[in-house]
Amino acid sequence: MWFDDVPLGDKITIGSYTFTEENIIAFAKKYDPQLFHIDPEAAARTPYGGLIASGWHTAVVWMKLMIAYRYARVAAGEERTQANYVSPGVRDIRWLKPVRPGMTLTYTHEPNAKRDWASLPAFGLLEGYNEARDQDGTLVYSFVNRVLIARKPA
Amino acid sequence: MSALLTYEDFRAGQMFALGTHVLAADEMIAFASEFDPQPQHIDPDAAKELLGGLAASGWYLCALAMRMMVDGLFIRATSLGAPGVEEVQWRRPVRAGDRVELDGEVLETRSSSKADRGFVRFRFTMRRINADGAGERVMFFSCSVMFGRASAGSA
Numbered sequence: 001m002w003f004d005d006v007p008l009g010d011k012i013t014i015g016s017y018t019f020t021e022e023n024i025i026a027f028a029k030k031y032d033p034q035l036f037h038i039d040p041e042a043a044a045r046t047p048y049g050g051l052i053a054s055g056w057h058t059a060v061v062w063m064k065l066m067i068a069y070r071y072a073r074v075a076a077g078e079e080r081t082q083a084n085y086v087s088p089g090v091r092d093i094r095w096l097k098p099v100r101p102g103m104t105l106t107y108t109h110e111p112n113a114k115r116d117w118a119s120l121p122a123f124g125l126l127e128g129y130n131e132a133r134d135q136d137g138t139l140v141y142s143f144v145n146r147v148l149i150a151r152k153p154a
Numbered sequence: 155m156s157a158l159l160t161y162e163d164f165r166a167g168q169m170f171a172l173g174t175h176v177l178a179a180d181e182m183i184a185f186a187s188e189f190d191p192q193p194q195h196i197d198p199d200a201a202k203e204l205l206g207g208l209a210a211s212g213w214y215l216c217a218l219a220m221r222m223m224v225d226g227l228f229i230r231a232t233s234l235g236a237p238g239v240e241e242v243q244w245r246r247p248v249r250a251g252d253r254v255e256l257d258g259e260v261l262e263t264r265s266s267s268k269a270d271r272g273f274v275r276f277r278f279t280m281r282r283i284n285a286d287g288a289g290e291r292v293m294f295f296s297c298s299v300m301f302g303r304a305s306a307g308s309a
Binding site for chain 1: 188189190191192211212213216217218220221224228233234235236237238239240241242243244245270271295297
């Protein structure tokens with residue numbers, strides 16, 4: 001799909017992920033080995049009162065679910081590949097609530113803005129607003145993703 | 155063991171060197187296979203066609219930076235995590251074998267509504283160290299990290 005053809009405002013649910021003591025600790029031991037992410041007993045003595053997931057764990061699960069969602073769409077013939085997509089970064093990452101073992105987060109994505117990208121005029125910047133909510137619907141995490149997508153050739 | 159760094163130890167303008175790391179293909183692929191399984195991150199042959207070679211997932215660079223922040227600073231401080239990140243910019247592809255360094259500059263400090271902690275706002279910058287020794291900025295982001303106050307005891 002060309003940049004010009006991407007519709008704005010279509011909110012999609014990309015998937016859900018259950019955080020467990022096991023996957024929280026496994027991620028954090030590699031990438032964020034602070035006590036409140038890797039040691040349940042030590043975590044209980046911190047202001048968090050128990051083990052919580054690394055914020056980056058919550059963040060990268062979005063990517064995991066988004067890729068699975070897109071590839072499923074491609075496999076179903078509903079969407080073409082997105083080899084022309086590249087991301088210059090993300091913004092406004094907000095870790096609003098601690099993510100604890102046993103929580104299942106459901107992630108949503110909504111393309112909501114298009115911008116010019118001066119250094120690559122053949123591409124446009126698409127921004128999307130993303131949320132993760134817990135089983136009760138409480139907002140736990142949000143951020144804005146950004147991808148450069150080729151414009152329709154003139 | 156020396157005392158942990160607390161909120162009071164941070165000042166605007168301080169610069170923390172947070173170490174260097176040589177990216178390994180198996181680490182990059184292991185991360186991407188679980189969290190970002192796109193061909194340019196997990197399949198060396200496909201990556202050669204797409205980007206001229208296997209490139210690290212931007213999210214892997216974030217996770218790597220976090221590990222370097224913990225090992226280089228937070229392990230000896232009263233870090234209480236961060237409520238978010240303002241903006242992450244991925245500026246250049248980073249490949250297996252690349253040597254990167256990370257530094258953290260303190261932009262400002264500010265108190266919190268919670269008496270036991272304060273915020274230290276950092277700009278973290280990852281640079282690739284090229285063969286000639288010059289550093290090339292590959293990623294940066296700013297975020298406010300919470301640190302316990304000395305009066306609150308070590309967290």
